[in-house]
Amino acid sequence: MADSTAELLDMADRIGLDRRHLQHAGTGREHFDICLSRRARAVAAGAVEITMRDMARMRRERRHT
Known part of the structure; x- marks a missing residue:
């Protein structure tokens, strides 16, 4: 998981x-x-x-931005 596709692909x-x-x-x-x-x-x-909990929270936050 990353802030952007570019960041994910770079890693x-x-x-x-x-x-x-x-x-x-x-x-x-x-x-x-x-x-x-x-x-x-x-x-x-x-x-x-x-954690999986962190990931779920981050995904929820992304949906609402």
Whole structure:
């Protein structure tokens, strides 16, 4: 999850994800499913870990903006 598609794709590039694995492209549910080793790379590259509750709150907030 990211603030923009560009930001999400930039992180995917930095941690070695193939862009074709982007799920729900162009929607508020846009994301990549990643394994734990890639998750560790993402966190090392500046990603912030969030809980499912945090994600649900952020999605609700996006819908209302």
